[in-house]
Amino acid sequence: MASAVPSPSTIERTEEELDLTPRHSLDTPWRAVVWNDPVNLxxxxxxxxxxxxxxxxxxxxxxxxxxxxxxxxxVATGSREAMEAHVAAMHGFGLTATVDRVEP
Known part of the structure; x- marks a missing residue:
């Protein structure tokens, strides 16, 4: 029984068909978002x-x-780490906040 080994041309075609582009660039900014709540004045x-x-x-x-x-x-945009720090601070003040990726 012979094993099926792909030919180089098959491998090349398969690699060309794959979308290897990263979904998000590493320098894509993040944002700190503050949400409305019924508690805070x-x-x-x-x-x-x-x-x-x-x-x-x-x-x-x-x-x-x-x-x-x-x-x-x-309320702010920048690196993920900085936005996470801002969101943690907002939580410390009792505000509802999240980190989101800024979409192009």
Whole structure:
């Protein structure tokens, strides 16, 4: 009984048909997203954004209103590790937050 060994041309064709492109580049940025919740006051969310991120009153208020009206807002983008640190800090303040990959 002879074993079936693929010919080099079959192997080349198979490799050409495979999509070996990475789904996401290593430098694809991540984002920290803060979600709306029924617990925290709007003034408290503004306070957190100002005290932790150093946002101006206007920017912190605009982002808080996005959370309130749209259900979420992106508060920062960057490396995954940095965004995980921001999300952990938001959790420490009692806010609901997650890390998401920024899609192109």
């Amino acid at each position: 709007m003034s408290y969310v503004v306070y957190v954004f100002r005290s932790y991120f150093g946002f101006s009153q206007e920017k912190a208020t605009r982002l808080m209103l996005q959370v309130h009206n749209d259900g979420r807002t992106t």
